[in-house]
Amino acid sequence: MPELPEVETIRRDLAPLVTGRTIVDVEVDPGTIHLLAGVPLETLRASLAGRTIRSLGRRGKYLLFELDDGRWWAAHLRMTGRLVWRPHDAPPEPYERARVVLDDGHDLRWSDLRKFGTWRVHASADEVVGRLGPEPIDPGLTAAQFRRVFEGRTAPVKAVLLDQRRFAGLGNIYVDEALFAARIRPDTPAGQLSRAALGRLYRACREVLERGIAHRGASFRDYVDGQGNEGRQHMFVQVFRRTGKPCYACGTPIERSIVGGRATHYCPRCQRPARRPQRREARRAG
DNA sequence: ATATACTCCTGCATGC
DNA sequence: TGCATGCAGGAGTATA
Missing domain, CATH: 3.20.190.10 (MutM-like, N-terminal)
Structure with a gap:
């Protein structure tokens, strides 16, 4: 993939x-x-x-x-x-x-x-x-621009990250990994994420993509590089396709569900559900 | 407009 | 053992 x-x-x-x-x-x-x-x-x-x-x-x-x-x-x-x-x-x-x-x-x-x-x-x-969104690893993408993409959306945060019109380049593997790194439950409605959570997600998206490049990609099944060799990133994943195996951070078994129509992997303890709709002061548009 | 379901295709894992 | 079922998940298209 x-x-x-x-x-x-x-x-x-x-x-x-x-x-x-x-x-x-x-x-x-x-x-x-x-x-x-x-x-x-x-x-x-x-x-x-x-x-x-x-x-x-x-x-x-x-x-x-x-x-x-x-x-x-x-x-x-x-x-x-x-x-x-x-x-x-x-x-x-x-x-x-x-x-x-x-x-x-x-x-x-x-x-x-x-x-x-x-x-x-x-x-x-x-x-x-032309219809692609910005890349999370684009150095010019600011945290504020990143946050704005999630505002007012009811779709799960995972679905927003997978939508190439919002951000370009993320797929199922790196989205699950980024949400784990940011400690966000994948089915959280995008518009309910706190500013702090979005800050973590902004950094997490960059980190997992950069790490994936450093490890020359993830070869779960079909991917090989331009010479026909496998990458190594699949050896370092935290949650993707680790259903039932212990979370590396807390030992809780990784769970699998369907979010946005895709197989989704997360740690039920490290990635707590949103507490309840967070009531935030109406913010003046800036 | 947004969110979701369906479709393309093939190999493999699963279950009866 | 054999066969049916469904899963993999990018993204364009169709639909509510």
């Missing part, structure tokens, strides 16, 4: 390998319909073949290949996507669905067991990422 730290690890791995390389050809398994979202393969090939990759960026969970004609090839790994760099004559990857042939004898190999991943070429990067 590639989230921001996993996609960022892939970006860092691949950027030096693909920058300045020219795309020779594109091959896509005809059964992989989802990938091109209705765009004919020939259209995609015409967009990519002959183009030189200027840079490789990332926004939220999107990989953004900047092409030499000013356009952008956006790739989203969704749940089981992988993108690895391989010699052209290497055997196919497991569940390989597509490949991009480069001019130096290497390919970018696209694997995707469940075929949810998407590729698309856009005239501007904003077409892809």
Whole structure:
């Protein structure tokens, strides 16, 4: 399940390998319909073949290949996507669905067991990422801006964190980890969180994402980096998929529930429910 | 507008 | 043992 730290690890791995390389050809398994979202393969090939990759960026969970004609090839790994760099004559990857042939004898190999991943070429990067919220790790994101996103919302705080229009890059793993680090129950209505709780959450989101990057991502099942190697972050998770196991902080068994339609893991002792709707003085808009 | 349900697809764990 | 069921959870779309 590639989230921001996993996609960022892939970006860092691949950027030096693909920058300045020219795309020779594109091959896509005809059964992989989802990938091109209705765009004919020939259209995609015409967009990519002959183009030189200027840079490789990332926004939220999107990989953004900047092409030499000013356009952008956006790739989203969704749940089981992988993108690895391989010699052209290497055997196919497991569940390989597509490949991009480069001019130096290497390919970018696209694997995707469940075929949810998407590729698309856009005239501007904003077409892809314009609707995304700020990234929690953005140094320019202030605590006040962070808090404002939760104001007045009745949805569970977890659902707000997962909504890419609110914040970009968090997925199920890092949301559960951040809420544990902030000692917040995931089903707490977002608008009921105290200023102090939101301060903890602001710091926790940054910390868990930074730690995920430092550990080169979490490989619970499908994720591998740009070389095909697993990350290490799954060895350090506090609550995600630890149902029934003792909390590292207090020993209480970790519980599992469904919040916002997703499997959710939390410590019932460290993450106490909101006491009751907190009555706060009406605050003058600033 | 917001919040929720459903859908895409496949492998694997579970339970009868 | 075999087979059915449901779970995994990104995000676009549909619906209340």
